[in-house]
Every structure is written in structure tokens, then in C-alpha cells.
Amino acid sequence: MASKDKGVFSLHRLAQAFKCAFQGIAHVYLHEKNFRFHTAAAIVVTGCGFIFQISKVEWMFVLFCIFGMFVLEMINSALERTVDLITDEYRKLAKQAKDLAAGAVLMFAILTVLIGLIIFLPKIFD
Template structure:
């Protein structure tokens, strides 16, 4: 049981390190806080909250995975390698696609509440 709880400790250390050291995670956290504030001001439905929470959680999780890929690649090589660059670019691309989709879903949820 001790090992089980220790895994949560290490996971939390990773999350906190990510937020402390990664500019993009700080940006996503700020966007999440803004979205939550707008959600409370907009009176979101339960289903809309579920979608927003999934998008925020997915975005932060994907950004943490991107950071992990970047660190692992940097650990393996200090010099330029095409496959290393591609791995980092692919992970960053996944984050960008999810961020764009999240923004589009956010607009679909919030525009009718604020402008229609």
C-alpha cells in the first residue's frame, strides 16, 4: 500500500515541476482558470461543465506528456538528430491540435451564452 501512495506523491511532484518550469503549462493553467471563471459567470449546464473539465484535464495531461517526450529526447541526445526533432514536433503537434479543438468547443459553448 505504501508504494501505491508513493506513486501519487511522484505524480504530484511531476505535475508541480511541470507547472513550475514550463511556460506553456502556465499558459494553459491561466486559460483554465479564466475558462472556469467564465463558466461560473455563464451558468453552464452540468453537461457543459463535464465537457469543460474534460478539455482542461486533457489539455494539461497532453502538455505534461509533451514535456515528458521533450525531456526524454533531450536525455538521449545532445546533438541534432532528425528523429529526435520529429518526435518533439509530433508531440507538440498533438498539443496544438487538442488546443485548437478545445478552443473551438469553448467558442461553441460560450458564444451563445454571451452574444446570442
């Protein structure tokens, strides 16, 4: 599309944007093992949320953790592909970029586990 059209609202452009976004979600689900693992974990945690009847505030934390994990996994995958696109050979900075992104995912995963323990452990032991 021409740059002059970028500021103009169009239902067709909006539909195309949603189509691309859903294609990205489908791609990451089909091609990234970690994303599928997080999806399975999200299903289990959501089921536990209903079983233990967590509060609205607890649901907000759980949903933030679930969707935050999905978003970070997608950003990590996008960064990995971008780095791979730029260089086919081993480069120290490329490795560092990939490791930093993976580290961010790991740190958020640790946070989500801690939040899950804070929410669910008292309910399990009651």
C-alpha cells in the same frame, strides 16, 4: 523495490506513487511556461463557466478540455526530456518526435478553443 513485490498492494507504495505524481505536476507547473498559460486559461474558463451557469454536459466538455490539455502538455514535456536524454546532438528523428508531440498539443488546443466558442459564444450574445 524487488520485482516480486510489484503485484502486492501496499499503502506505502500507493502513497509513494501519489507523491511522485504530485512532484511531476509541480515540476511541470514550475518549469513549463505553456503549462502555466494553460493553467491561467483554465482559471478564466472555469470562472466563465460559473458566471454563465453552463449546464452539466457543458461542464463535462470544459473539464475534459482543461484536463486533456494539462495531460497532453505533461506528455509533451516528458517526451521532450526523454528525447534530450537520449541524444545531445541534433537528429532529424528526435526533432520529428518533438514536433509531432507539439503538434498533438496544438491540435488539442484548437479543439478546446472550438468547444469553448460553441459553449460560450451563444451565452455571450444572449
